[in-house]
Amino acid sequence: MKYREALSWLYSRLPMFSRIGKAALRPGLEHISRLCELLGNPQHALVAVHVAGTNGKGSVSAMLASICREAGMRTALYTSPHLTDFRERIRINGKKIPRREVVRFVSQYGEAVERIQASFFEATTAMALDYFARSKADIAIIETGLGGRLDSTNIILPVLSVITNISWDHKDVLGDTLEKIAYEKAGIIKPGVPVVVGERHEQSSVDAVFVQTAATAKSPLTFADTVCKAEVIKGHAADFCWTYRLSLPGKTMQVRCPLCGPHQVRNLITACAAAVVLQRLGLPIRQRHIKDGLQKVVHHSGIRGRWQLLSKKPMIIADVAHNEAGLRYVLHLLDQLQRPVHFVLGFVADKEVDKLLALFPRDARYYFCRPDVPRGMHTDLLTEKATAAGLQGRPYPSVREALKAARKACRTDEVIFVGGSTFVVAEVI
Numbered sequence: 001m002k003y004r005e006a007l008s009w010l011y012s013r014l015p016m017f018s019r020i021g022k023a024a025l026r027p028g029l030e031h032i033s034r035l036c037e038l039l040g041n042p043q044h045a046l047v048a049v050h051v052a053g054t055n056g057k058g059s060v061s062a063m064l065a066s067i068c069r070e071a072g073m074r075t076a077l078y079t080s081p082h083l084t085d086f087r088e089r090i091r092i093n094g095k096k097i098p099r100r101e102v103v104r105f106v107s108q109y110g111e112a113v114e115r116i117q118a119s120f121f122e123a124t125t126a127m128a129l130d131y132f133a134r135s136k137a138d139i140a141i142i143e144t145g146l147g148g149r150l151d152s153t154n155i156i157l158p159v160l161s162v163i164t165n166i167s168w169d170h171k172d173v174l175g176d177t178l179e180k181i182a183y184e185k186a187g188i189i190k191p192g193v194p195v196v197v198g199e200r201h202e203q204s205s206v207d208a209v210f211v212q213t214a215a216t217a218k219s220p221l222t223f224a225d226t227v228c229k230a231e232v233i234k235g236h237a238a239d240f241c242w243t244y245r246l247s248l249p250g251k252t253m254q255v256r257c258p259l260c261g262p263h264q265v266r267n268l269i270t271a272c273a274a275a276v277v278l279q280r281l282g283l284p285i286r287q288r289h290i291k292d293g294l295q296k297v298v299h300h301s302g303i304r305g306r307w308q309l310l311s312k313k314p315m316i317i318a319d320v321a322h323n324e325a326g327l328r329y330v331l332h333l334l335d336q337l338q339r340p341v342h343f344v345l346g347f348v349a350d351k352e353v354d355k356l357l358a359l360f361p362r363d364a365r366y367y368f369c370r371p372d373v374p375r376g377m378h379t380d381l382l383t384e385k386a387t388a389a390g391l392q393g394r395p396y397p398s399v400r401e402a403l404k405a406a407r408k409a410c411r412t413d414e415v416i417f418v419g420g421s422t423f424v425v426a427e428v429i
Contacts, residue, residue, distance in 0.1 A: 003099040006106040007086055014113070014120040031118045032152040035126040038112055042133030043156045046076075048140040049274065050156060052148040052185045053164025053198065055326045056267040059259055060164050060198065062301035063271035065141045067293030068278075069093055069300050071285045076137035078128045078153070080121070080145050083304055083320075083426040090128045092135055094300045101131055121145050122152045129156070139283070147174050149187020159281055161188045161219070162274050164267065165199040166206050167325035182209040189213050194220045194277055196227075198270030224273035230265050237261075237336035240309050244268060246294075249276060251287055257294045260307050263329040268294065305425045307333060310418070314410045315339075318418040318425045322351070327359055330419065340414045342367065342406040346399060346424040347382060348375040356420075357389040365409065366393025369402035371423030399427040 015026075036043055051061045058079055065077040075093055082088035087096035105127045113123045125145075132140045142158070144151045166182045174181045178201070186209050189195050197210050200223060214221035228248055235242030242260045246253055246268070257268065272290055279285040297303065305320040307330070315337075321330045334341055343360065346369040347353050360366075368383045370376040379395035386393060396402035406416045418428045 001103050001107050003103055006103045009106055009110060010120060014123055026119045026122055027150040029155050031116050032122045032125060032155050034116050035118055036155060039126060039130045042129040045133040046140045048142050048156045048158040049160045050142050050158040050188045051162045052144040052188050054167040056164040057143050059267040059306060060271045061141045061143045062303040063294060063297050064274050066297040066300035067275045067290050068139050070289040070293040073138035076132040076140035077301060079143045081422055083429050088302060090131060092137055094302055097131055125152045147184040149184050154188055157190060158193060160274060160277055161193055161195040163197050164270055166201055178203060178206050179209055182206045186210055186213040189217050189219050191217045192219060196222050196224055196274045196277055198224045199266055222277060224270045227273040227276050228269045230269050235260060237333040248287055253291055255291050255294045258298045261329055261333055313412045314414055314416055316416045318428055320422045320425050322421050327356060331359060334417060337415055342410050342416045344402045344406050344418045345420040346371045347377045347420045349377040353385050357386050357391060360391055362390045366391050367402040367406045368393055368395045369399045371421050373423050399424050403428055
């Protein structure tokens with residue numbers, strides 16, 4: 001079997017949430033448990049940090065992995081979805097899993113994966129855990145796929161659990177109240193295992209879910225802002241590396257980080273608080289590792305699609321924000337630029353698009369497109385909904401055509417923003 005054949009098998013034979021949505025989910029740990037048992041339970045060999053949350057979990061995972069790598073640890077990182085290469089999901093010290101490892105897993109375990117009726121994400125999670133264990137990673141940063149309690153990554157027993165924040169997303173799967181969503185995320189809290197919660201919620205009933213769950217599990221709970229503080233010293237939307245003042249226990253320092261925006265302050269605090277707790281647990285993390293890790297996060301982790309500059313003239317910016325909270329942050333940054341904006345927008349069909357479109361400015365130009373996945377919202381429907389929201393634009397047959405039209409219409413002193421869906425950003429990158 002060649003790599004392309006292995007990849008084709010993963011995409012075509014296994015149900016994949018990013019392509020078909022809710023129908024691909026295999027809630028619960030039965031399938032992943034059977035898979036991992038066949039692999040010799042690699043999850044038991046890992047020192048792991050488990051990261052969940054509505055927004056920011058990818059950024060926090062990348063920051064923490066970069067800090068651990070600066071501390072000299074052989075650091076594994078599992079994230080999803082990928083943008084341009086399946087192997088982005090599974091990394092050790094920033095290097096993507098070798099193609100031969102993907103082929104080896106599919107060749108050796110593909111039949112068992114189909115017999116168990118595992119999903120794409122379950123098979124990928126098993127592949128990652130197996131690769132990390134056999135590669136003898138010192139620490140593994142594991143990001144949940146969806147939710148937490150029933151997510152297949154929840155098979156691990158971490159040394160630390162991290163929950164970034166709670167806001168609206170995937171209501172059809174996680175619940176129709178913030179408390180229900182918090183309950184699903186809190187499902188990663190394990191008995192006796194410390195947990196860091198990145199943000200206090202304006203609804204105290206949401207924080208109460210974490211407090212009660214941690215108390216029941218006898219898990220030491222830390223709200224990140226009790227350990228670390230951070231603020232922006234120098235940062236504008238036109239800058240793509242910001243300077244922050246970071247206060248850690250016993251020391252305040254300036255750090256530069258290429259993950260930019262007011263929302264990244266919260267992610268930075270969360271990652272740093274997690275690093276401090278890991279240090280207290282005996283891991284060899286020092287404050288200089290935190291500073292250097294934040295500065296090198298993109299290089300060390302390969303993270304992309306976070307307020308990413310793709311072109312200077314015209315300025316083309318891409319961001320994977322795809323829910324209400326994330327898009328509010330991005331639109332705030334675009335306002336700072338004080339330039340006309342051309343929006344290349346596409347969404348998946350299971351999003352509450354009406355609420356999202358209401359956030360966008362009415363005085364901008366829009367180029368509506370459909371990401372190239374079965375879940376992609378048809379451009380005619382998106383255009384109809386956008387028109388009802390007061391947005392002016394026209395549909396295009398593909399992301400590529402939409403961007404081409406935007407570039408043709410955009411002046412060099414104007415801005416093109418690409419987003420609405422991770423898949424739209426992936427096609428442009």
